[in-house]
Amino acid sequence: MAVKKPMMRKAPAKKPAVKKAATRGKDLKGLEKKIGKVPKFFKELTTNDPEMFDLVMKFENHIWDDGKLTRKTKKLIAIAIAAALRDQHAVRAQLAGAASLGVTKAEVEEALRVTFLLSGMPAYVYGKAQLDEVMKK
Template sequence: MVVKKPVTKKPVVRKGTEKELKSLGKKIGKVPKFFKELTINDPEMYNLVIKMEDHIWDDGKLTRKTKKLIAIAIAAALRDQHAVHAQLIGAANLGVTKAEVEEALRVTFLLSGMPAYVYGKAQLDEVMKK
């Protein structure tokens, strides 16, 4: 007896999703794999997150560059390697300089201590080799 595997249809990804993911990549750096999977596994959640991302990263009273420096400092304080790396890539895409990141990391040192500063500095030196 031959057992047929059930045919499962892959959910259709909304048109324009790839363009949104590229745009998001420019804003934040590397888009995490799980987030890309949301486009198929939970499109409603994906749409909500994209809306929030757009709202957060759009220039307002703070520029995108300033927000990126804040994000780098927070990620370094949390010692989140993936987040620091991704935020640094995004910062480079926005034209943030190594000196600007170093200054933000000094604030991290003041508030979060030497380990957070050293952690962020090591990631910075790896991503922005200048």
């Protein structure tokens, strides 16, 4: 006769610890240094939903930290994707942060040409118009 093993219970998932407000402020400043302008709604999470803010910050840091791609390259990808989606807010937010990473207008124009190749003329024109308005050089 086989002996039955007792069933193992999974421990309940732990909620992440919520950081203090001062720490969240430092996190925002660090993120702005890494990627440039941080959207208003994200800043509002620090008080409206601090637990969500902490989770998103962990995710943001993982994505934007230099790895095989530099932050600058990732910013160009983000600009191209935002242009392809024709998301004015996202394009402007990404462009606003691009200069602080040393992204040039010529580099953005080249990224937008790739967007044109894959997403068509409207996406290119849309991104180029935002670029010309935000990076007036």
